[in-house]
Amino acid sequence: ETGVTQSPTHLIKTRGQQVTLRCSSQSGHNTVSWYQQALGQGPQFIFQYYREEENGRGNFPPRFSGLQFPNYSSELNVNALELDDSALYLCASRLDRGQETQYFGPGTRLLVL
Amino acid sequence: GENVEQHPSTLSVQEGDSAVIKCTYSDSASNYFPWYKQELGKGPQLIIDIRSNVGEKKDQRIAVTLNKTAKHFSLHITETQPEDSAVYFCAAGPILTGGGNKLTFGTGTQLKVEL
Numbered sequence: 001e002t003g004v005t006q007s008p009t010h011l012i013k014t015r016g017q018q019v020t021l022r023c024s025s026q027s028g029h030n031t032v033s034w035y036q037q038a039l040g041q042g043p044q045f046i047f048q049y050y051r052e053e054e055n056g057r058g059n060f061p062p063r064f065s066g067l068q069f070p071n072y073s074s075e076l077n078v079n080a081l082e083l084d085d086s087a088l089y090l091c092a093s094r095l096d097r098g099q100e101t102q103y104f105g106p107g108t109r110l111l112v113l
Numbered sequence: 114g115e116n117v118e119q120h121p122s123t124l125s126v127q128e129g130d131s132a133v134i135k136c137t138y139s140d141s142a143s144n145y146f147p148w149y150k151q152e153l154g155k156g157p158q159l160i161i162d163i164r165s166n167v168g169e170k171k172d173q174r175i176a177v178t179l180n181k182t183a184k185h186f187s188l189h190i191t192e193t194q195p196e197d198s199a200v201y202f203c204a205a206g207p208i209l210t211g212g213g214n215k216l217t218f219g220t221g222t223q224l225k226v227e228l
Contacts, residue, residue: 002156002158004156033214033216040220040221041220041221042117042119042202042204042218042219042220042221043157043202043216043218044218045215045216045217048214048215056214056215058215059114090156090157092156094214097214098208098209098214099208100145100147100162100164100208100214101147101159101162102159102216103159104149104156104157104158104159105156106154106155106156107155107156
């Protein structure tokens with residue numbers, strides 16, 4: 001186990017709703033990244049947070065937003081859910097923003113109906 | 114941006130045989146190349162990684178090679194076992210001291226090790 005936890009494990013929402021996913025980083029890690037993994041695809045980078053500030057973003061619209069808290073836990077918020085948002089959402093933590101190795105959590109499976 | 118291609122998409126080998134998965138990348142700024150194993154219902158698990166200043170790295174039955182000139186890297190698994198069956202992802206990206214590190218993943222290889 002990596003020490004990265006995510007909640008909830010599964011979630012069902014309807015189109016247009018909003019969702020909040022949570023991630024608890026490995027102890028001592030101050031940097032967290034979020035990824036979206038569609039079925040049968042590799043993870044796609046959404047954004048990274050370092051010490052409570054966004055520190056890099058992938059090609060995702062503004063309705064994908066995040067937060068990082070002083071204890072380095074993190075949230076991913078998605079507004080105005082679309083059917084294509086159905087995916088496994090993964091968070092990964094690393095010791096510091098300049099470190100290569102990141103450790104993934106088990107993910108949250110989101111289904112949008 | 115970076116583009117990572119991964120082949121094959123599925124690979125079936127007999128227990129004890131070797132398995133090779135290949136990836137190519139497009140951005141010469143990428144300097145970090147990890148490989149992840151993902152089992153059903155779990156998040157990706159780092160199995161080995163290589164940095165651009167190294168051409169080859171080995172860890173027991175797993176090895177990775179990198180050809181910077183050709184922009185391709187490969188994963189080699191020897192003496193495969195049934196528990197090696199999983200989806201394997203390659204990834205590439207720049208590692209910057211200032212952060213903003215973004216990994217681009219391949220589309221995955223479903224490895225099946227048959228008894």
